[in-house]
Amino acid sequence: MDLRLRGKVAVLTGASVGIGLAVAEGFAAEGVNLVLAARQRERLEKVAVDIAARHGVRVVPVACDVGTTEGVDALVGAAIQEFNGADILFNNAGTGSNETLMEAPDEKWQAYWELHVMAAVRLARGIVPAMKQRGGGAILHNASICAAQPLGYEPIYNVTKAALMMFSKNLANEVVKDNIRVNTVRRRPTIRRTS
Template structure:
């Protein structure tokens, strides 16, 4: 299977920690030049240095808020001028924001759409001219399973992520003729730093590992997913091996979601 990403430049938002960081490591191992965007400059520097030490790849970081359109435009222009353009885009910014509809303000809705949807749309607009001109590109939008199966109290995240899936399908159909592939990954329960936060907020008296084990019991596979399982799927979609996959939203959730 050809997972080689040599001579490809990959831009990953939310890449300094969690699943974005795991993806960056795997892309770097496969030979890609990796560009990370994240808000926390200190954590970003640490992530860049760690990936360099692990892989000897070309890795750089840019500290920015993805909702700042001017800053993102500057970064893409800078990266394109030095690396020839962005070949692989991973839109991975944004955490989980949940509440009851009656309690969510206009500002809360707007902030979630700005972070998770509009930032992805803007980045796609910026990188698409290069991808289309070279007739090769990969765009992967990281969402979650709530995009397909929303429940009570899951807004605004579930609504924003559902819009992200629709955007993925529309864009995939618009650029397929130029060999630009666009897919979404619907993430379920996968071990990451975010779960440590869930553990703290839960007030559970269990240790983190016991807490994760309990959470895993609800999953058909009986456990939470691993970050390397996520990054392997990302690498497939970014590579030549995934060259006939576009316009789809793939669950990586151990079978938990009732939606296919």
């Protein structure tokens, strides 16, 4: 299938396994150059070499934690240095939780907020200016069905994914004039192993 994406640039977080890796593979098959972020350097570098060899695209691995300002800065810096920005941003990094509202400490709330919400905010602030200069683009957030229908055993995950969905709607309103589309993906849980 030709989605007319050949030569575009995509930045993906959580890109070394699971959904992020599958999306990276799909983009590469369409001829999209990639800037891939994940925390585990060795696995990420292997993925980058493999995708580049199989699909003939440029793949830049950035080992970082996008749940931190420093991690986002490293990722944005690599995208700007290597490609002068990006046409596509896929915010996928995240993790499930398992706690009760009454037992979860503030530190856990803050860590999930940084990873699920602030990473998306910081990446948008870093990538959107160059995306505007490129004539527009697309930003996708993996928000999960839990953004609208919570799972009982993941209250922090549910709350932060709902916040991510609201951030997406507000960002969409702000950047639509710049030809930038913002969407959330709300897939439901499956029992299929994706990593």
